[in-house]
Amino acid sequence: MNKISFYLFFAILGGCNVGENKSSGIYFGGEIVNPTSDYVVLCKDDSILDSVRLDENNRFALKLDSVTSGLYHFDHSPEYAYVYLEKGDSLQVRLNTVDFDESLVFSGKGEEINNFLVELFLANEADEKTVNSYYELDPESFNFKVDSLVAIKKNNLDQLKSQVSVPQDYLDIAMASINFNSYAFKEKYPFIHRRRVHQKSIPELPPNFYDYRKKINYNDRALAYYRPYYDYMVINIGNMSYMNCMNKCGDKGEGFNKLHFNEHKLKLIDSIFKERDLRDNLFRNVAMDYLLKTRDSWDNNRIFMEEFHKYSDNNEHIAEIDDVYQGIQNLRPDSKVPNVLVYDALGHKVDLQKISKKYENTVFYFWTGTQRMHFDNMARRIHQLSIERPDYTFIGINFNTDSTRWKAMVELNKLDTSTQFRSDNFQELTKALIIYPINKGIITKDGLIVDAFANIYGSF
Template identity: 50%
Template sequence: MNKSLLYLFLIFLAGCSDSEKISPRVFFGGEIVNPTSKYVVLYKGDVVIDSSALDTNNMFSLQLDSIQDGLYYFKHAPEYQNVYLKKGDSLLIRLNTVDFDESLVFSGKGEEVNNFMMEVYLTKEHEKRIVDDYYWLNPAEFSRKIDSLQQQKLDLLSDLNIDFSLTDKELEIAKADIIYNYAMFKERYPFKHKRLAKAKKVPKLDEDYYAYRKNLTYNNEDFTYLRPYYEFMVNHFGNLSYMSCTHGCDIKDKMAKNHLHFNKHKLKLIDSLVVEKQLKDNLFRNVAVDYLLKVHDTEENNKIFMEVFRALSGDNRHMDEVNDLYSGIRNIQPHKRIPSIDLTDYSGDQVSLTTIAKDRKTVFYFWSASNKKHLNDIAKRIHYLSQHEPKYNFVGINVQTNLDEWKSLVKVKGFDPNNQYRSDNFEKLTKTLIIYPMNKCIITDNEIIVDAFGDIYHSFK
């Protein structure tokens, strides 16, 4: 029996009488059109449950002897999406990576809740543009609009439950998927409205506006990896920290402008309110990465932040990642020598960063073949800067591009081969130079770092 017929047979079995005894086994498979990876990997949280290689027809199949009913996600690099699995499911998917989310369809036993959550997800993505217009409204009108959108989805879920009798956990997950998404919009509103209105302060909100917070939970393990729930929590703790700092902390102008103070405050709030370990770890990680990567604070302030982070979350399962990020940032502070990491030049020889930067003012920038728009934009920018900023030597470092394609693109884009390098060790390069975002550049003067977090578009005007 070929795989296509086997899948059809499994669908038939999934439709058999409900009176049959439910097997603890789960089948999850399907077809990936225009695959971008050789595998499909199934996760529960951040733990790999199983994986399957695509066959010659771009199909995969996973058979799980026993699972915990709940939310999972499958990854076909670089994309991923949630899937709800319960004992006895025989679930198929079909998707086209050109439109990964939009093309994803579930069929078989377990399809109802998954297709519903997928439709809600796509609708919410469309609604984000609508909600952008709502942020202009006063608090009461904004709240009414958001509540109306939420109730529409809850009514659809109620109808689905009547038709298909969802399990209690399916219903709980699907409901949370709706409620926390719209609660997230409410958490964002004060700050979005302030920016749009160009006001000095966030709008005054009465207790009724935040009435939804009374029903929040910080400790439901089943919600931890539900995207709207996590995104809500990130925004929620940002809101709580801002409001409590603004009204309760002794800082300049009673405003949360002190990044170190604000992020320490956020860590302490998370520690005091969240009990569920995985959620707490993930939220702590979010604060640390956001602060270290985006604030570009002083070396002393970074050190103080890390002391607080380690004191509150010393057993965080993301600790190695955060320590590596902190170490990398500490090593590329102003007035320090640029790290001596080896790169490969156009002729195939190994050259260190320090050698490239020696005896000249150098600007290191980054590009990849995978991002065509960025590559085209960066090529134009470098041609312009090379003519208008002659005191600098502009050096390109390529990431995640094979050797032949790299050499070809250097010629096609008109880069100077003498100033182009690449690395086969993307992980080491990223940890050492903290390549984020891709518009980042590193400015040095005779091997000494001037600015390791420059922007190729804004640092030269």
């Protein structure tokens, strides 16, 4: 939690001045080095307030006349960061996407509290590595170590309060970041400890181990979209669902059944969470986690969706979840490949069914120009597989990349243009083909699906 980045800012921007804003509105601008998108988007919770295109110098400026003081986030795809804005603020940010969080620095009115949020985020990230070495400790020693890290951050927050005026809702946000990060470690402790010390069951915990739960507001509207708070709730739901199952379902072993375990999660969310946005998002998390990350039977998927609708039929994300479920159903073995249109190297539209019928054995794989490391790794893997498995034709489908950049990447990396295609409709592509995880592959034979959820690295 040092102040090095504060001084780096002046070394970097030197004479850049941010004038005092005497209005009740907000000015928010800055510079994006090595941009990965053309736009910066300012959001409050899940609502877009404004967006602006970067100029020729990769700078942007937003002026908002009527805003409420509080926590916002600005997105520069695929990254985002939080910013606390107050009426009258004139705030600038500078960052380099090569090292997004570490390079993030604010200046101007409101810089102190926003730079502290950045330092707090980086400290929480560093704690992940530190706490990772604590999980083998006994519960009391583990708690002591984690609480010591919390004390350091709270001391730094006290120092900030002594130097600048800090709004109460900002203090609530900073304390949430400190506390819920530590609470998450404690929720994970018994399960990671069990693995580390090679025990069959979780350790016996002191009666007061989870006492912090008594202080938690599980329906805090102000924090519903704040990542440390939300992430903790996801972990907490998993922990309590497991414990409830072990206590109520006995030693039937059903707690390890994917469907049964997720049914516990649905019931728990329904019983605890009443705040609408948080409740809907947590239900969505369980549904997406189950549908996308577990390869359960088709019948179990159907049963889960029936349970989901029973508990959350008015969920604001219901259409999206139903679409994912239907998309998975459409990808059963022996089904035709969904008839999605993509572009070839000449700019002509062609459908995936036609491509899949062209070859006896086909593997569709996916990549995007916004994740260079993933693309490089995938290109090497496909080159290797093309040599090892000449009986397959590997077809690359690109998304979220403009045509010019896509062609340049294909040519620069000497990819076979006859097996490279691009989609300009990411929503249609993901809805029809369920592109999760990004390393997935779709194996077809004579135009029919063999395995729509193969893994490029593990299925060959």
